[in-house]
Structures are given as structure tokens and as C-alpha cells.
Amino acid sequence: MNDFYIALGANLPSGERSPTDTLLAALDELGRTGVVDLIVSPFYSTPCFPPGAGPDYVNAAARFKSRLTPDAMLARLHEIEAQFGRERHVRWGMRTLDLDLIACDGMVLPNLETYARWRDLPQKTQKSQAPETLILPHPRMQDRAFVLVPMRDIAPDWRHPVLDLTVDEMCNRLSPEALAEIVVLEI
Template sequence: MEQEFLIALGSNLGSDHGDPAETVKAALAALADAGFRLRRVSRFFATPCFPAGAGPDYVNACAAVALPGAAAPEVLTRLHAIEADFGRARVQRWGSRTLDLDLIAAGDTVLPDADTHAAWRALPLEDQKNRAPDRLILPHPRLQERAFVLVPLRDVAAGWRHPVLGTTVAAMTEALPEELRQEVLPL
């Protein structure tokens, strides 16, 4: 069976392809053009900018994809290439962007190891703002905290179980404060 990868998509600036929603739609086509097999795609959602006040609000979505013969590092490399094609410049951590493609998970893979994953998951918020990992960490260390990821991800992978936390996407979504879930609005 092919490895399934979970990807979060977002835009708050739009691109040459149009407004943020059109940019996310074009990014899905770009994924297919780059060899990804789109298995499931979520609805599109309007979400508040994270962190608050960092720019215009986002359009977010998630997709479950396969890339035959590829491992997670190659998937990430291809995602970064697509972002670059859409004019993404990595200037400011958590800044506004034309396109954001985040590799959220690769099945039950934990990278680079459980201890490193735990350290990044426990990183204090102030450090999160200033530090970025120098290697791929999977599953994404803060997916369980982010409604703008979990609500769309529930559309495509509600039953996926976090290999470290042992919790499904549906349960992680329900564990979020109600006010955070309510901020993620279907378009």
C-alpha cells in the first residue's frame, strides 16, 4: 500500500493565480502536476491569521495525497518547490505568505525520533516564534493545537491516529476550545 501524506494548504496574500482561495485551488492542481495523487481534499475554510495581527486572514484546506516511491523528505522538497513557484519567500517566521504547504504527517512515521519530536512539541511559545527546526519533524509538532489545521484535516483524515499522542484527528479537534473551532469557517 502506498504511503499517504497529509498536507495543509494555506494562503493569505494570494498569488499570480488570484485571491487566496484561487491560489489554494491552483496549488492543488500544481500538486497533481508535480506527481502527487490527490486522494481526498477538504473543503476550503476562512481562518484568522496566526499569530493574530500578523496579516490578512487565510484560506486553509488539507489534502491526503500519495507520491509513489517517495519518502517524507522528498515530499517536503517538492512542496517547497511548489511554494517557490507561487512566489513564496521565507522572510519572516509565521509571516504572511502567497502559499503555505505544510507536510503534517506521513502515516505513523515519527521523524527524526520520538525525543526530538517531544522537545519541539514542548517548545515554549516565545521560542516557537523565533526558532525553526533544521530538519523535518513529523508529525507536525503543533498540529494538535491548531484549529486551522485540524478542522480541515478532519474532512480528509478524521480517523488518522497521531503516532506519538495516540489520539485521532477527530478527538484532537474536539479537544480544542470551542471558540477556536468556531473561528474556522467553511467557504
């Protein structure tokens, strides 16, 4: 079984569902995919990324095991996003549901060279280009408090296979200002 880590987010309603309700419903749907040992972080309010691009997000992280391959899991996550009204028109745009595959075990996919190229891509280029293949671990997870803070709740000791840092260590490298923007929600 593969050990998967995903980041969840939403900042637009999906039909009658609020972003929080959408995340809860998406987790229920994911549970019907044959995943086991599902652990979910608390939900957080986080500023829209990039700043000013829309309403604040509700974010969380989940960890689970599945017999699916990483590519098959990514396809399933995209199916769930579409089920909740996700449309992919603008990169980093507002969304009804975002399910990002952050990591699978300690895999580096498709290879270290491709991973490093996407990790080091200038931010201006990141906004206009998307990889045609799955890149794991997520190339910019180490820079994003909205990913790392929830992930720290469920896997503080997970070690990045390229950077050789734990989630907790990556969180500690973020600025206090970035960490202060991530506020736990009472559900």
C-alpha cells in the same frame, strides 16, 4: 506508497491570483507530481496566526499517496510554494502559499526525542526558531484548529502516532471559541 497529509494556506495574493485561486492552482501542480488518491477538504476562512499579523487565511487540508520519501515530498512542497511567490523572511508571516507536511503514515521523524523537544518548545521560542530537519508529525498540529478542522474532513480517524488520539479526538479537545473561528467557504 506513503500516505501524506498536508495543510494548505494563503492570505496574500500571488500575482493576479486570490488566496483561494492560489490554493486551487497549487493543488493542480501537486497533482502533476505523481500523487494518487488525492482528497481535498473544503476551504475555510481562518484568522491570521498569530492574531493580528495580517489578513485572514484560506486554509484546507489534503491527503494523497506518493512514492516520494517524506524529505523528497517536503522539498517538492517547497518548490511549489516558491513557484507561487512564497518567500521565507519572517516565521509565521503573511504568505502567498503555505504547504505544510503534517504527517506521513504513522511515522515519527527524525525520532521521538527530537519530535518531543520541538512539540514542547515554548511559543516565544517557536517564533524565532525553525527546525533544520523534517519533524513528523507536525509538532503543534494538535493545537491548531486551522489544521485539524480541515483534516477532520478528510481523515477523522487518522491516529497521531505519539499522542494516540484521532484527528476527531484532537478537534474535540480544542476550545469552542477556536473551533468557531474556522468558517467553511463557498467556492
